[in-house]
Amino acid sequence: MIPCCLYSSVAPPTISKTLASHELLATLSFEDVLAFTSRASALKRDIMLPQLQTISGNVPPDILPPSICEFLQLSTGLTRDTVAACWHAFKEIVWGMPSRNELAAQHERAFPMGGTPPQGVSAQACANIYDSALSMRDENQLQDAGWQFGFKLKNEHIWDTFIILALTEDCDRCGVLLDVPNDGAQTHRFPAAMQARNERIVYEGQPELRHYCDTCMWTYWNDDGSARKVQVVVTDGLSMGRPCCNVFQCRNPLSNNRSRFCWQHLNEGLDNICAVVDCDMPVLPGWKACTLPAHQEMECLHGEKMRTNFQATKRLQKMHAAQPNDAMVAQQ
Incomplete structure (x- = not known):
């Protein structure tokens, strides 16, 4: 698909005529032209940087800098001679294409909020x-x-x-x-x-926190002349907290979110102590509990509860519309 900025610069028949009139360009597709012009347009400042000060920035230079030519050659898969021929044929189009900021503004107007990925997508x-x-x-x-x-x-x-x-x-x-x-x-x-x-x-x-307006905050006046306010609070109903060290009031960060202890308490060997509160016995290899059967049963029940919650969450997700990630996997 050729972007609107390329269509506005030159009509597709003119592009076809240009491609057909040059031996090196005759085998190029519209996608090749789009790749070259869009990337060259994004490099207009870099193209002008090594040029002489006497050359105006309103017109494209006749020759590309070697570094730009090499980049376009590698990124588009074209030969060096084809890149030079493309620049000679399409440099006016490249120079007339909008800048990144202008193109982003065009996309923002063309794709309003309804055209962006929905919230909640992973x-x-x-x-x-x-x-x-x-x-x-x-x-x-x-x-x-x-x-x-x-x-x-x-x-x-x-x-x-x-x-x-x-x-x-x-x-x-x-x-x-x-x-x-x-x-x-x-x-x-x-x-x-x-x-x-x-x-x-x-x-x-x-x-x-310092924002307030007539939409999100209403003020009521009591009969005695005092005022009271009501503000809207939006919440998703979840209180997950944040991962932290298992030692009470420890503020050291975890090495990752799956760790039970920070680096300091890991060095003290607390990860080898039974996870049950007030139990100081060492854990069994591969367990977080000690040799006491009751503590091992507690760990088994905890693991089963986590698996049950995970399965319930999966079932609830299947009852709703398919997520984009799930849809991609299903198609593959």
């Missing part, structure tokens, strides 16, 4: 929706060209994007820069920034 479902509807790319060509990145979106990408977006928007509101390490595992780069944000909200509160 990260994996969002990735599946993108891969099936928007990606549609053959990664074999990239791998053959030695390109290290692919088009497949993963669950981790969704969560990383959510965290980065939340942190950058928070820093923008506070007028500060987001400072995170550039090295190390991705999962270890953001906890410090997230903790600083959470601590600031604990001490200062969220901006929404």
